[in-house]
Amino acid sequence: MVANALPLRSKVAIVAGRAAGAASRALGRGRGQVVGGRVMLAADPGLITRLAAPMQVTAVSATNGKSTTTRMIAEALRTQGAVAHNATGANMAPGVVTALAAAPGAQFAALEIDEAHLPALAAATNASQLVLMNLTRDQLDRGSEVNMLAGKWRAMAAGLSEATEVVANADDPMVAWAALAAPRVTWVGCGQWWTADSALCPNCGAPLGRTDGRWACDNCALTRPNTDWYITPDAVYIATPKGRVRPQLALPGRFNVANAAIALAALASRGVPAETALNAFAEVTDVDGRYVRTSTGGHEIRLLLGKNPASWTEMMGLVSTSSALLVTVLNARGADGRDPSWIWDVAFEEWAGRPCWVAGERRFDMAVRLDTAGLNVVGVSADPLAAAAATAPGQALDIVANYTAFQELRARLVPA
Secondary structure (H helix, E strand, O other): OOHHHOOHHHHHHHHHHHHHHHHHHHOOOOOOHHHHHHHHHHHOOOHHHHHHOOOEEEEEEOOOOHHHHHHHHHHHHOOOOOEEEOOOOOOOHHHHHHHHHOOOOOOEEEEEOOHHHHHHHHHHHOOOEEEEOOOOOOOOOOOOOHHHHHHHHHHHHHOOOOOOEEEEEOOOHHHHHHHOOOOOEEEEEOOOOOOHHHOEOOOOOOEEEEEOOEEEEOOOOOEOOOOOEEEOOOOOOEEEOOEEEOOOOOOOOHHHHHHHHHHHHHHHHOOOOHHHHHHHHHOOOOEOOEOOEEEEOOEEEEEEEOOOHHHHHHHHHHHOOOOOEEEEEOOOOOOOOOOOHHHHHOOHHHHOOOEEEEEOOOHHHHHHHHHHOOOEEEEEEOOOOHHHHOOOOOOOEEEEEOHHHHHHHHHHHOOO
16 A cells, blocks of 8 residues: 555554654753654554555564574565565664655565564554564563464464465474474474474474484474575575575674574565575675674774574584674663573573673673683673773674673664
């Protein structure tokens, strides 16, 4: 539905929301997407459905990697037409409606959606494609247990028609069990490096066995689906139904090759050639500040997001070969999850003996954890950039921060 075809109520809602967002930015209260979206939805609760009606909507959801995967999909779709995309990661209803309103008449929408909000927003946008990547523990003080989320996804999948394609990670048992209820699934082997949240079968509760990268229940018939799309064991190639391709990503890490694999599979159904998609992926150098390299006070800084045990495990592999000083930043606000005890599930012992600096509001919790793991904690401060001030110019820093700490650092180091 183009803007001129919207009812007056919807037009007024959009104008009011944009004004609220602009006021929020002017007052330094944020980037305005959430407050603007809230105003729009208060004025017109059906606005998401109206705005999304003319668009081919791809909804991407996961605990980890959804921002990057959605960005890859959006960049590739832009080679085919206009795209609505919630690029700042505002992934609940207010952020979604703001993104849709910002691209009236777009042919496509690539929307990152919070795991718990996916069933409602997939229905509201009439998404014709759902990309389901992984489910792990995150913000349990305000969210659901992993198996509860998987159950909600399965109920959603069971209600889909053949018109909706599900693109799902076959290597995550929780995701696979949920997606198996859908009538139309494209399976992708993305890998699963964090398995602590899927030790038991989501179908019957028995232990899951794992052999050579495959999983199967020891009691019932649930087993890993076969895949035509997958990353090779060395994470150098992506296998497709037409043969192997080699992504040349600017983004680091094996997990980003996995993100590219599932994005590539989703884009194939949208008619985007693999070469076109891979060229678009190669142009993505950061995702709303993630992986960005910047400098301050003579120090090169790489900014990384580690928000839960699974993402920290990914970051550990990325940082392990770096000679940069490791700086960890831990907050525990509402958006982070107020319980930071998850840090004891991360295998920091792999870094025993490594120098590190600890910062953030819960820095003492992290300092105890890292000291217990055998790291050499050389500094503790509220401000993570104190580590730069305390070290000689030229020393690079890898700063790994959880959600709210990351957002604050991004705003300081990478001005809009």
